[in-house]
Amino acid sequence: MLNNKLTKTLGIKYPIIQGGMMWISNAELAANVSEAGGLG
Numbered sequence: 001m002l003n004n005k006l007t008k009t010l011g012i013k014y015p016i017i018q019g020g021m022m023w024i025s026n027a028e029l030a031a032n033v034s035e036a037g038g039l040g
Contacts, residue, residue: 013037014039 001013016038021029031037 010039012039015039 001007002015004012004015006015007013016033016036
């Protein structure tokens, strides 16, 4: 788990932003990223 300004501001564990994959992913991936502590 990372602890920096971005993760604290967004309230997430990992600064993984799934939006860049919107053309090749689906709602299931966004949900899994969010459930894992990333920003889906």
